Amino acid sequence: MLRLVALRLAAFVPTLLATSVILFVAVNVVPGSAAKAALGIDATPQAIARFEHDQGLDRPLHVQYLDWLGKALRGDFGTSFQNHLPVGPELLTRLPVTLELAILAFIVANVIAVPLGAAAARSHRHRTDQVVTLVATVMGAVPNFWLATLLILTFALKLGLFPAGGFVSMAESPLRNLSLMIMPALSLGIVSSALLLRIMRAGMIEVLASDYIRTAVAKGAPAPRVVWHHALRNALIPFLTVGAVEFGWLFGGVVIIEDIFLLPGIGQLVLVGIINRDYPVLLASTLTVTVAVLTANMLVDVLAGILDPREVFVRPRT
């Protein structure tokens, strides 16, 4: 068990380093634009040169990267080119918002996908299955930002049930927080549930056809117990792997959803960083999202190992 965790962690660090290199290079390959964005279009060449020297942008790229990495490891993500505030504390105040949104959306997706997928598999090729599959296909074709628009139109503007946007922290008012979070979470979660539902259904169909289910049925176990106890556990393994990838995509989707619902999360920071070409902000925010995604993937790998003992690392014979 510990060995599995250690192995995953060992693989996690190089991946993280490599992604940080890719992001750093990607953000820095266009020379001069950051200075222009910070100083305005009619900045003199001298002013640009001075800005780049002050910010250390005139050094070789690998020196810049190592400098940035060393500071980032100590929690120092530099200061914003625009408002000259340190980026690290900004990240910390925004991260809970994004995490809450992603987790709520993930819960929504799973609450829809697991029971519906299992029910569809149980009635494979019958009416329920066909209806559920059709619903999944339709849900999968709705872009999340359009769903968000429709939800605002119906529930905020027409019915006045929920506020159209804004944010209040959980600590301040849990009820108000949830009423503001419910539509963003639904727009992300419903769309994600389509893929998860398909995976759940396919996995469940395969498991229900296996020998040990036949055995469980033969020894007289009641059907709900067979489905929910025997089958679900094994169907969850492939589901989890896809779920982790989907969780990552949810994190990508927060950029657009946070923009629509005016949530002050990491996603908004990404957008601000891009529009202003604010490299420290852009790097720190995109890296945070990537770390979250990689962490989710790693946790799922470990969890899949716990659920399925066959996947646990087998010690090689010496």
Added chain:
Amino acid sequence: MSTHPAGRGIRAVAVVAFAWRRHRLLVIGAALVVSVVASAALAGWIAPYSPYDVNIADKLRPPNAAHWFGTDEYGRDVLSRTIHAARISIKVATVAVSVGLVGGTVIGSVAAYFGGSLDVGLMRLMELLFSFPAILLAIVLMAVLGTNILNAMTAIGIIFIPGFSRLARAATQGVMRQQYVEAAYAIGMSDLRILGREVLPNIATPLIVEAMQAFAYAVILESSLSFLGLGAQPPEPSWGNMLNSGRGFMDQAPWLGVVPGLAMFFGVLGFNLLGDGLRDVLDPRMRRGLPGPMIPGPMRVHELKGGRLQTVGK
């Protein structure tokens, strides 16, 4: 073989009728795709107005006889703009999917064919690209390349490469075990020729199916980028930037938030259904090979009664 035109017509109807019975979703998907592609190709003829004609006197008119889907904040006809917006979506998706398909197929099949450290290296790189959330990678690439539609195509195409390469690699590995590849090698065919003549035609099916799904996703990504202001730039209409500019008028003009989205939804749905349908047709194993569950619905208890098996309860 009937050569009479009427005979050909009857045959065509019969083919469509057969397809409708056997592959209903494929036919619906194909119809949706054809209508989106047609509106992109024939936008200039179909659209009742120019998508750029500004008419402030007629701004924010609700749907009426002259403007079926109303007008936007500049008095432009929403229907015409929605039809013209299909152009950008189809253009971006076609280029992006081609980039992803060609790049991914080359990388995946070469990795599988030559194996060894080349395989490990290429696949590590692909895994790395795969670990970024797609939309985030697209946004960063757009920031780097600059916001215009050509760059959007490239950015989305790059995102597709890892997915296609994984698929191409797995399929190539399957084909490599076949005797005809061994035979080709034995008669001294060059690697390039074996890859092109023997491997490629035999891995095409899953790649085509994947390409349809990628097409649907490319349409969503392009709209997302345009929605954020990073893709197609106004006044050029795109479903994404139309929805974005409609955001400011949602309480007065809700149709601005509905119509472009509906078009996008039908386009995406069409490509998804076409992909699923093609997979069923091209790869029947996926359909028939799926094992059925052991317990279809509530179980029944059977009992022998008077020499006959009868259902006595559930």
